[in-house]
Amino acid sequence: MRFMKLFVLPLFVASALSVSLTSATAIAGGEQAAVAATKTPPVPLLWKVSDADSAVYLLGSFHLLRADDYPLSPDIDQAFAGSDKLIFEVSPQEMFDPGVPQRFMQRARYDDGRTLSQVLPGDLREKLNRVLAKNGRSLSQVDALEPWFVNLSLVLGVSQSMGFSPQLGLDQYLMRQAAEAGKPALGLESMDSQLQIMDSGPLPEQIKALREFLDKPEDVPGMLDDIHSAWRNADIAKLDEKARLEMKEKTPETYRMVNLERNEAWIPQIQKLLDESKKGDSLVVVGTMHLLGDDGLIERLRGKGYKIERICSACSIGTPDVALPIEVPRSEGGAAPKAEKPASDKPATEKPASSKSVPAKA
Template identity: 30%
Template sequence: MKMTRFCGAWIAAALLMIGGGVQARTAPPAAVTASPALWRVQDADTTIYLFGTVHVMKPDIDWFHGGVKRAFDASDELVLEIIEPDDIKEMGAMMATKAMAHDGIALSDRLPPDTRPPYKAAMDANGMPWQAFERFDPWMAGMALSVAPLEKLGYQTDKGAEKVLRTAAQAAGKQVGALETVEQQIDFFANLPIVQQVQFLNATVDGLPGMEKEFGQLLRYWQAGQPDKLAKAMNESLEATPELAQVLLIGRNANWARWIKARLDTPGTLFIAVGAGHLAGKGSVQDQLKALHIVARRVKN
């Protein structure tokens, strides 16, 4: 499911929940110079940069340079979707608590009969025995299946843009803030109606055969700074699951746009980094800002 792979910052905790059984394959170095898109919102005394991130990446993708690096260096503060706890077990424990099914219904029993075999096969194929997830709500399994195959393909969470940016901010003594809390972000999934959770899980399972090609394409659009193509590639998933798109993407974009508008009242320079899917296409953060009569202009990288 394209949307979830570009708009979650919960990947490290999801990997924790699958017990570390997925090992990233070592890929030969293949240096790629990327020029991801960057936008700027500005008034008389405040500048806010908007940068779309990829949460997992392969080694040797060189993106932290040029306009992105200059904007980051000029900023007083880095703002991420969330600030992950230093002890990732804390996040994992919160997820496990919120994902626990309180009605006693086994996860596989919630699925339509024809979708149970492919779900179980997908979990087993990715090193996650489906029986271990029976006590959880469907969103947990969907999240795990959104991540594990990418790890097997050589993508690494510690190479994700948020990790790189937060490390650089801490080294430079910059303040690091967040648009959401860890609990809020987990709740976006945990509070979905079961029908939508099942939809999310089934859509993830259905998308697994094409995941390598699909994610690779999205990553190439990101590297090339082509948000329009990125948005077009995401449209099919968004149109197929409009309720999920509203909760996980569009509604959050609207909240962040209001946050940005309010933040313009405080002088300074900020570098905001959120999943690239939030800054692409209809309903994006830029669209939401436009509705508030605020213009986000593309910055040359």
């Protein structure tokens, strides 16, 4: 549960830490770029949802990535090139509003006279003090802050020490691409709604999530690497177990607010995109957890009768939703005619229309 922030609700944090939009082709340093070039692109968590005359691509994001997570799969490049607009959880205009950091910090502080020391159990205060002391800080310096913010700050601190950055996250990277290509970039919800959701989490669940971090802080880097590797390899079962199901079991009220209610609010907006057949296809980029499980966007849209296809050139035959190649009978001469394009509309292997695949420097 401690890493759910890498799938949902960290966009406002990214905005508070981010620089302005820059070129999608900016290089993240020669050494990092050289390392990136040697790695296979992440397997995309990308689906195509379509009706009779239009399509929406749904892409599962990891909000903090490393330089060597780029370039992206050509599948994503082609979905981007084929989409007339991009839809994010929050629009770039709101995310990069200069007033966001102040609003963010207002939400993070108590407004009822309480303090962190008052709401945390004694053993947890001691553990937090020990962790903070390693970084030259103390509990008194964060006493005005709520548990959710302290937990989030700790996770971000570890992730950034490991080379992860919100500026390199898939959302911000595609926002830069959209700005460079002149494509509209919209949002499914407002920044204030994201802030409200995090700030409204039940106090017992906030404390429980903070305790998970503080009980074994030395385990956090390995766990972060594991969940990042699962995202890179599109290990849906592991992602569902470590993100969605764990959160649903341990903090059910937070899960309801963070995942269920937002998915329900987003479905009509995605359906509207499909109804707008004359306005072109769209690429929707959301935290990966929103696509997972029976209550995720994929299964909800499948249940409404839309055609669902997995866009994944790197996936093996038999992967759910990836269409099988069309079998074409051989001619009398023994040669098979040229195969038709697969029903899944899988991208071809040639160079994608958009070749901007090196992220901006964090």
